[in-house]
Amino acid sequence: MYIENDWFSAEKIHLSGQCFRWKKREDGGFLIPAFGKELVLFQETDKKIYLDCTEKEFSDIWKDYFDLSFDYAKHAERASAEIGSDYLTAACECAKGVRILKQDLWETTISFIISANNNIPRIRKTLGLLCETFGRFPNPDEVYYLGAENLRKCGVGYRDKYLLSTAKYFMDHNVHEQLKGKSYKEAKLSLQKLSGVGPKVSDCICLFSLGLRDAFPRDVWIKRIESEHFGGHFPEEKSLGGAGILQQYLFYYERSLSKALEV
DNA sequence: TGCCAGGCAGACA
DNA sequence: TGTCTGCATGGC
Numbered sequence: 703m704y705i706e707n708d709w710f711s712a713e714k715i716h717l718s719g720q721c722f723r724w725k726k727r728e729d730g731g732f733l734i735p736a737f738g739k740e741l742v743l744f745q746e747t748d749k750k751i752y753l754d755c756t757e758k759e760f761s762d763i764w765k766d767y768f769d770l771s772f773d774y775a776k777h778a779e780r781a782s783a784e785i786g787s788d789y790l791t792a793a794c795e796c797a798k799g800v801r802i803l804k805q806d807l808w809e810t811t812i813s814f815i816i817s818a819n820n821n822i823p824r825i826r827k828t829l830g831l832l833c834e835t836f837g838r839f840p841n842p843d844e845v846y847y848l849g850a851e852n853l854r855k856c857g858v859g860y861r862d863k864y865l866l867s868t869a870k871y872f873m874d875h876n877v878h879e880q881l882k883g884k885s886y887k888e889a890k891l892s893l894q895k896l897s898g899v900g901p902k903v904s905d906c907i908c909l910f911s912l913g914l915r916d917a918f919p920r921d922v923w924i925k926r927i928e929s930e931h932f933g934g935h936f937p938e939e940k941s942l943g944g945a946g947i948l949q950q951y952l953f954y955y956e957r958s959l960s961k962a963l964e965v
Numbered sequence: 966t967g968c969c970a971g972g973c974a975g976a977c978a
Numbered sequence: 979t980g981t982c983t984g985c986a987t988g989g990c
Contacts, residue, residue, distance in 0.1 A: 859986030
């Protein structure tokens with residue numbers, strides 16, 4: 703089926719550092735694994751997208767996954783005007799088409815625990831090896847029973863103990879239920895009880911899984927941008943409830959300038 | 966070859 | 979409460 707959206711770039715989302723398992727195929731299509739499904743997507747024009755799925759699958763899964771109900775163009779325009787930064791305006795223009803995905807909570811948690819003090823190509827590689835072991839993204843008990851030694855063979859490094867502890871927590875608790883209905887600040891605080899989840903990783907989980915757009919993950923790139931272009935602090939309070947979206951544009955823009963955007 | 970990476974936990978003052 | 983340090987490992 704086809705959809706039309708003037709703020710959708712599969713290529714940019716793929717490169718944006720929020721999802722690590724998308725694959726670009728030789729025929730130009732994107733293989734998108736999520737929620738136990740695999741979607742094939744073709745970007746035919748800058749606004750026309752072909753999704754190889756039924757309308758029911760689209761409305762049940764992918765519409766929400768791609769956050770298609772939110773008007774990104776309007777938000778970029780309004781927030782950009784409110785903040786009045788040339789750098790941000792340029793970032794919005796450059797990152798036009800980047801959307802914030804609503805990804806699976808467990809997968810997002812594991813992915814961003816692995817992301818700590820790591821680089822994107824290696825995060826992809828490690829998650830790839832982990833999935834190769836099971837033929838799909840492993841569930842909590844599979845990660846837990848895989849054990850520290852085998853996790854290290856996948857390249858998780860010193861984060862093995864964090865993964866084991868967090869996997870056990872997911873086995874013993876309904877984390878979805880615990881986070882349901884929580885505000886951004888409540889959810890962030892709650893997530894930080896997990897091993898390997900601190901201020902930055904919890905923000906990533908809030909933003910890239912829970913759809914909490916107030917979350918503003920500060921990694922080394924964003925801190926550098928804040929220091930060089932925003933007097934040391936980005937004005938989240940002027941972001942009209944979508945600081946996290948702007949954060950992602952800034953991250954994408956700065957990385958594109960430094961030519962760090964690769965898969 | 967050394968620096969760096971979508972940071973965190975634990976020790977210590 | 980704030981600051982400092984060690985951490986696995988491969989990309990660049």
